[in-house]
Amino acid sequence: MIPSADTILQLIVQALLLGSIYVLMAVGLNVIYGVVKAINWAHGAFVMLGAYAAYWLYELYGISPYASAVFSAIALAAIGAFTHELLMKPFFGMRYFRAITLVVTYGLAILLINITRYMWTDVLRGVNLGVPPATIGAISISRPFLYGGLVAIALSILFYLMLKRTQIGRAARAVSESRKHAMLVGINPNVMSRFMVISGAAMAGVTGSLISTIFAVTPEMGSVLGIKAITIVILGGLGSYAGALIGGLMIGFAEASGTYFLGARYQPLLYFLTLLIVLSIKPTGIAGEE
Amino acid sequence: MSYKKGVVKTTYIAIIIAIIVIAAIGGMAYMYMKPAPPAKESIKVGISLSLSGGFAAPGQRQLWGLTMWVEEVNERGGIYVAEYGKKLKVSLIYYDDRSDSATATRLYERLITEDKVDILLGPYGSGITLATAPIAEKYKVVMLSQMAAADTIPAKGYDYVFTLLAVASRFGLSRVELLDSLSPKPKTFALLTSNELYPLTVARATKTLWEKAGYTSVFYEEYPKGVTDFSAILLRAKAADPEVFYAVCYPADAFVIMRQMKDIKFAPKLIFLDDGPNDPKFVEVFGKEAEGVFTQMSWHWELPFPGVKEFVEKFKARYNELPRHWSAYPYAAGQFIEKAIEKAGSLDSAKLRAAFLELKDVPTIVGPVTFGDWTNPMGEKLKQINLGAINFGLQIQKGEMRVAIPRKYSSVDIIYPWPGWAS
Amino acid sequence: MPKLGLAVGREGAMKRSLMLIALALTLFLIPPIVEKGYYINLLAIIFMYTALAQSWNIISGYSGYWSFGHYMFFGIGAYAVGILVTKLSFDAYLASVLGGLASFLAAVFLGLILLRIKGPYFAISSLVMAEILKVIAINEEWLTGGGNGLILPPRYALREFYYAILLTLLAVTAIAYAIKRSSMGYALFAIRDDETAAETYGINSTKYKILAFAISAFFAGVAGGCFAWFVTYIDPYSAFDSTLALMMIVSAVFGGIGTVMGPIIGGFVFTLLMEVLWVSFPYVYLIILGASLILVMRFIPDGIVERLVQIVQLMGKVGIKIPARI
Structure with missing residues (x-):
């Protein structure tokens, strides 16, 4: 089937929007990895909690998920602080640090998903704003997706600029390169890593608010997305923002075009193969350092 | 690594092994010293439910439907079993299979060999039912499957497995x-x-x-x-x-x-x-x-079958939502079992199975139930399915x-x- | 590889402990003779998880290459048996061994691609590899039955499964021990500590890594094969189930990575713990599981075995005498 120009355009837009949600998740993971060197397996669960926060605020008080993203961010920031103090800090300097934090955050994910399930059951929920799609020429774009994508891109750029341009960013990079040397120039690495874990978790909260209007809100909603985000971070290179951007968009495109041209059955294949090919050529991801 | 540490290591390994062995022997001894089962006091109905994992939502509702039937039967004093000459109460034994088929096989094994249930109800979902049906067949215990729609299960031709839900x-x-x-x-x-x-x-x-x-x-x-x-x-x-x-x-x-x-x-x-x-x-x-x-x-609260209205009202009052087929089918399974036990006059599996096949048009809230064989549009022969089942x-x-x-x-x-x- | 003099006494101790392990595991031959049903099924599942944890330990515990996609070999074994039994009417036992061989060969081939990738990149690539295989299982319907899965002839042989899986556990433990004591073990530990340094000392790291990967895949494949004819129904989602990888990792970490005893103790304790929790707290057992995972890692990150050693040593210091030999 040869698609028309409009269909291709529609596909590209869709891929871009989906990709930007992935980018936001990947950036959230990278913010943590950059300084702490831990992959947060619970990121998907954090996103899920953010979505629940948005859902309840919408359901009970009628607050739009875009406005309540701030509350989601604050709530998740608190959980992030807890995660850093209790589940990451005690392991600093251990031989299997990365492996241990991965297993611990996996435990955290199980814990959070099942507490959610216990409190609010598996009932499907969702926020339907009922807004009609935006139409540009022959293509129509889902507004929740459009807003979500735009906020995701803005937030990613904002964070990138903060890390590149501000004093905090410089300090974070210093810690990321060497905790010891950072300490010598008067930076407290613990403060930095706490700040970054909190920021990463807050970003997960915002992501959750954004996707509460796109996907069904369930305790398991973050699991697939979380693993996808980890794949993207690996594809782009751990700790690299440019990598997260390229990786997220690549996966967005691989999924949309794979589904359209190869069929839904092969949808996951294309993006898995992308990752495997990239890694067998460059074992540290697109933009990762050795 | 010093020699001494090596010796110490042997010691603790020995201790661990001793603990394992003692635990194993103790466990076995315990199993053998269990008192003989007391005289029949209740009819045991066993089921594995998906109370956690992917099927938790329907699994929970399955339990609700069953609970309602069990309570109603026991309020009536139980089911009359001719063999014992009296009414026996129903006790429901259930476990959570985590929506996982390997766990469910273990549970049916437990229900049959440990809990010694008299009759089994099927789990939720076709995959889990497919994995557990052979166990019922092996031990020759009747299993009334009420939440599996795949044609492959009745197509296997098991003698002791009955499919109540409409097949796909x-x-x-x-x-x-x-x-x-x-x-x-x-x-x-x-x-x-x-x-x-x-x-x-x-x-x-x-x-x-x-x-x-x-x-x-x-x-x-x-x-x-x-x-x-x-x-x-x-x-x-x-x-x-x-x-x-x-x-x-x-x-x-x-x-x-x-x-x-x-x-x-x-x-x-x-x-x-x-x-x-x-x-x-x-x-x-x-x-x-x-x-x-x-x-x-496969069921709806508007249907004109006898008992539907009462069931819906009671369910709504109790669980604050309208019942779905997830709850109605287990309840109907209970209604059918009640009739089958009364007809068989016994809890013996072979007699129960015969009663299942003899009964015609048993009124339940999912409509009249008759078990029989049917050839589906793809030409597969399906054994012992509910010929009255409809998908709405x-x-x-x-x-x-x-x-x-x-x-x-x-x-x-x-x-x-x-x-x-x-x- | 030169052997250090100090290791001699330790070697004797290890030999004795291995004999004791063998003895204990041999005792497990008895239960199915006197008992049937649930407890045998439970023990068999414990053996299966333990064997999987031990097989994972051979590559990941020894060489430090944390495979998150190890369940792919379980799936390959399961599908090999499914296909051989349903399409070519093979005997189930022979098919299980062939399933192991299929996993072995797949691991050699995949290892050439995957084992060049290191650290977390390797962990995630192996996960992705497993997912690719799952997609293939979903789509190649002529071979794998697609999403409908494969239905094996019903045999429901609990006792056979019990013995087959116990044998697998014994074999994988013996091999894990043998590898650890051999020059291959030293090479793998050297790779774990510093791969570049190991290569400078002339260790052919690629060879050892691939061999360890393939051996470990073999046993995961056999376990998957046995599981397939035991449950008689496999589909892509249950054969390539990522929670299996987490079970392996968590069991090994629980007991102690890189030791022979670790995965055994971890596998037994963890699987039993899961079972007990879930029987006693049907609604909240996953909450408890998540919490206990965190607590265990928080307080005993080295695993139970290491902690037991410390306790025993401490008892020695305060004067509690334990006979050195039994």
């Missing part, structure tokens, strides 16, 4: 009636299905039957678990321009499909989402947009699910064509 190929019959009763009749259909045992069986049976009935398939697609974005699939479906769009999907997928259909302005004349719109939250979330969407259940096509009208198919149970007109997206 019968879903297809009801789908054909749906298209046949529309005017003007649609010509083309698009079918999207999740790539798992139960949805695949439903989708393929429907496709075969629709094509046989003269409708043309313009789009057919299977998608694997874990797809989060359906827009590309839906774009292709839209390009094929079908009149009927049928998706055999899970509820969470239905939410996304519905939203993304709207996003790309895909408006066929008929939308049928197998699971999703039948979820209590669907109408709540989609409001007016859900109007006219079709879905299915439902349409959302004024925010409520109404029976639309079969027409003889319907009290409303079908809205067709679908009004399209608001605004």
Whole structure:
């Protein structure tokens, strides 16, 4: 089937929007990895909690998920602080640090998903704003997706600029390169890593608010997305923002075009193969350092 | 590493092994010293339920339905068993299988060998039922399966397994009636299905039957678990321009499909989402947009069968929602078991099985139940299925699910064509 | 590889402990003779998880290459048996061994691609590899039955499964021990500590890594094969189930990575713990599981074995005498 120009355009837009949600998740993971060197397996669960926060605020008080993203961010920031103090800090300097934090955050994910399930059951929920799609020429774009994508891109750029341009960013990079040397120039690495874990978790909260209007809100909603985000971070290179951007968009495109041209059955294949090919050529991801 | 440490290491390994061995021997001794079972005091009904994991929502409702039946039976004093010359109360023994088939096999093993249940009820879902049915067959304990629709299970020809729920190929019959009763009749259909045992069986049976009935398939697609974005699939479906769009999907997928259909302005004349719109939250979330969407259940609270009204009222008062087939079928299974035990006058499996086959048109809240063999439209021979089971096509009208198919149970007109997206 | 003099006494101790392990595991031959049903099924599942944890330990515990996709070999074994039994009417036992061989060969081939990738990149690539295989299992319907899965002839042989899986556990433990004591073990530990340094000392790291990967895949494949004819129904989602990888990792970490005893103790304790929790707290057991995972890692990140050693040593210091030999 040869698609028309409009269909291709529609596909590209869709891929871009989906990709930007992935980018936001990947950036959230990278913010943590950059300084702490831990992959947060619970990121998907954090996103899920953010979505629940948005859902309840919408359901009970009628607050739009875009406005309540701030509350989601604050709530998740608190959980992030807890995660850093209790589940990451005690392991600093251990031989299997990365492996241990991965297993611990996996435990955290199980814990959070099942507490959610216990409190609010598996009932499907969702926020339907009922807004009609935006139409540009022959293509129509889902507004929740459009807003979500735009906020995701803005937030990613904002964070990138903060890390590149501000004093905090410089300090974070210093810690990321060497905790010891950072300490010598008067930076407290613990403060930095706490700040970054909190920021990463807050970003997960915002992501959750954004996707509460796109996907069904369930305790398991973050699991697939979380693993996808980890794949993207690996594809782009751990700790690299440019990598997260390229990786997220690549996966967005691989999924949309794979589904359209190869069929839904092969949808996951294309993006898995992308990752495997990239890694067998460059074992540290697109933009990762050795 | 010093020599001394090596010795110490042996020591603790020895201690651990000693503990394991003692525990194993102790455990075995305990099992053998268990007192002899007391005289029969109750009828034990065993089931493995999915109380956690992917099937937790329907699994929980299955338990609710069963609990209601057990309580009602026991209020009546139990079931009269001729063999014991008295009424015996029913005790329900259930465990959580975590929606996992390996766990469920262990549980049925436990129910049969440890708890020594008299009769088994089937678990939730075709995959788990497929894995556990051989155990019932091996130990020759009757298993009444009420939440598995795949034709493959009765097609295996087990002697001790009975299928109460409508099998998937019968879903297809009801789908054909749906298209046949529309005017003007649609010509083309698009079918999207999740790539798992139960949805695949439903989708393929429907496709075969629709094509046989003269409708043309313009789009057919299977998608694997874990797809989060359906827009590309839906774009292709839209390009094929079908009149009927049928998706055999899970509820969470239905939410996304519905939203993304709207996003790309895909408006066929008929939308049928197998699971999703039948979820209590669907109408709540989609409001007016859900109007006219079709879905299915193998039972409905409007049906005119005896006992339905009382069951619905009691259920609503107790659990604060309308019962679905998830609760109605287990309850009906209980009603059938009651009759079967009374007829058999015994708890012996062979006698129970004979009673299951002899009983005709037992009135239950899911309609009259008769077990018999049936050849499905694909030519497979199915053993011991409920010949009265129907799958109902439902349409959302004024925010409520109404029976639309079969027409003889319907009290409303079908809205067709679908009004399209608001605004 | 030169052997250090100090290791001699330790070697004797290890030999004795291995004999004791063998003895204990041999005792497990008895239960199915006197008992049937649930407890045998439970023990068999414990053996299966333990064997999987031990097989994972051979590659990941020894060489430090944390495989998150190890369940792919379980799936390959399961599907090999499914296909051989349903399409070519093979005997189930022979098919299980062939399933192991299929996993072995697949691991050699995949190892050439995957084992060049390191650290977390390897962990995630192996996960992705497993998911690719799952997609293939979903789509190649002529071979794998697609999403409908494969239905094996019903045989429901609990006792056979019990013995087959116990044998697998014994074999994988013996091999894990043998590897650890051999020059291959030293090479793998050297790779774990510093791969570049190991290569400078002339260790052919690629060879050892691939061999360890393939051996470990073999046993995961056999376990998967046995599981397939035991449950008689496999589909892509249950054969390639990512929670299996987490079970392996968690069991090994629980007991102690890189030791022979670790995965055994971890596998037994963890699987039993899961079972007990879930029987006693049907609604909240996953909450408890998540919490206990965190607590265990928080307080005993080295695993139970290491902690037991410390306790025993401490008891020695305060004067509690334990006979050195039994």
